Amino acid sequence: MQQSELPKCASKPKLTSIPSDITCVADYEALAKDYIDTPVYEYIAGGSGNEQSLRANIEAFQSVQLVNRLLVDCSAGTTATQLLGQSFRHPVLLAPVAYQKLVHPLGELETARAAEALDTCMVTSTLSSCTLEEIAQAHQGNRWFQLYFQVDRAHTLDLVRRAEAAGYSALMVTLDASIQASNRRAKRAGFQFPTAVRPENLQRYQPPQQVTLSTDQSVIFQGAMAEAPGWSDLEWLLANTSLPVLVKGVLHPNDAKQLAAMGVSGVVVSNHGGRALDGVPSAVHVLPQIRAALGKDVTVLADGGVRSGYDVFKLLALGADAVMVGRPLLYGLAVAGALGVAHILRMLRDELEVCMALTGCPTLQEIDRQCLWHSEQETNQHAHRD
Template identity: 60%
Template sequence: MTAHATLDHIPRDILCAADYEALAPQFIAAPALAYIAGASGDERTLRANRRAFERWQILPRLLRDVTAGHTRSTVLGRPWRHPIALAPLAYQTLVHPAGEIDTARGAAAAAACLTVSTLASHPIEDIARASEGDKWFQLYFQPQREATLDLIQRAEQAGYTALVVTLDASVQSPSRRAVRAGVALPGAVNLARYAVPPQRALAADASLIFQGAMREAPTWADLRWLLSATRLPVLVKGVLRADDALALRDAGVAGLIVSNHGGRALDGVPASLAALPAIRRAVGAELPVLLDSGVRSGSDVFKALALGASAVMVGRLQVYALSVAGALGVAHLLRTLHQELELCMAMAGCATLADIDSTLICENSDVDPD
């Protein structure tokens, strides 16, 4: 099977959501696959994200009537049919010619909110027009505030309903797997209109990291400016600490996304799932807290909800499904995850998402947390 030989049907051997990951190498060119599947450093955090889910087991309950069951909820004042959204993921034409256009169509067909990356392969306006589904825009602060403001205004005008600002990737170690594979990334279409500020020379004894790469990194002052510059609710992605979560809540953000960037930021940090309970305890029950990184199944979704998540975001799986069957694959992936979640809920005696709590999971003593 050659790269981009997308199917017009769902293969028979796709029996669960995770099967898309196993099938993707037949549809994605090796360098692109190395970029998508890889992570920073030694990929310790990438592996930790999966181990964190394996650490927990579900404790089913008997004799519960769930015949009126559903997975509906409300997030940022908008109704969601299920608590499964698509995380921002850049450069999706690496795996499919239509890229985010088909992802948007698949997400809408499955009633899932899509978060569109600043580094999307298509203009954010075109992606917004591709479907009627709910969409958020993921924002990277730009070196010039005027460019950041223009991105915000473009998202508002295009109909995005929230901003997701990523704060954990101002600097990151490259994926060694991707570097060794020689992946070539496309240009940043949505940043093409903005002038690149001239590089300032560093002093001879200056650090390439502290005085170089981090010179344009956002600060609390930038976040306060962002909150005043948009009419959209702002969620912060990349939260792993309870004290940061509390400060962000107090600063007025509309929600948090507990995430380690799928292992792509600092290698060796905790799994997102491991960080989730302390963050939920810190901010209380009302603030929306989403979980990103490592989700591969409906049972993973259930465990995240039990540990305090309001919803989850799915990253790599969406482009694996996109590579296999385009918009149809994305829609099928989301439907499969939804059905897997419903099965867990039914067997655990949960008629609604509000019924899911930490009493329904226990630690798996057979899994080494390290």
């Protein structure tokens, strides 16, 4: 694909109704290959390194089993919840996914339409291919803004002020992707960004000057990491906004505790969808430790590999207050625009409600580790710790 070209998906007609044989997220993922140019699909579906973390995100859910309960009255059941003092119809959020015009000519505006229709919180990416202001106009419900620190603090502050002015009600700061890890699958497919798809939120800012390195300096340590944010940058941000701040990319309990001590309102347990450091564990594996480290008072979200409402339920049972989905929204967007994204959200919600009803949990507050099956060894270990 030449860099000046648009992805083929930009002109391919989308479905205007949902065929009856699309019954789950996996169906959209399979069908999306016919609606997305191959290099773009490989960029979206691929992960970093050997894709160990990408695979682990999916496989980890298979190791978690549910326990059904009998004769529980769920006639007054609800998925309503509170996050950061805000009311939500359900605990499924749309993750901050960049460059959505790669799969649809209207990009994030179509996703915003779906979020509006399904009462879903949309987290808008700093690297969105529509401006945060345009997206806010298309979605009047709960909306948060995902922030990447810019090299120039003035640019970071301007992004924050724009998000505040546009009515975003929380900031989600991504801190686990200071270096762009190699997506080998995209490279092999010859992926290049088309010039028509760009980070619209950053167009008003001058790009940072390129760092000149000597021959004995590292392009990683003295290059990319020289511009990476530090703890002082997060302290500065917390002092310069009244919005609640969540930090995305938390995998270590000690980091979680330090963030909470600094005044962060919440964390997102995430390995960046297997697109950052390869070989790290999935949210499924570390979420219980993060929740134990933070207690009940700090908001905890999780993402990575979620492909069904059953996966959503499992993350809630392991300690999450809410769950985000990323790649599935792109698959739905590619196939059927806003209709496809809305259908995926509807299926996730329906499957979550099925899990709640059959495990005897009419409300989200009743979902906990007692809803999961544990081996005799795990049960003895828990008893010993207690």
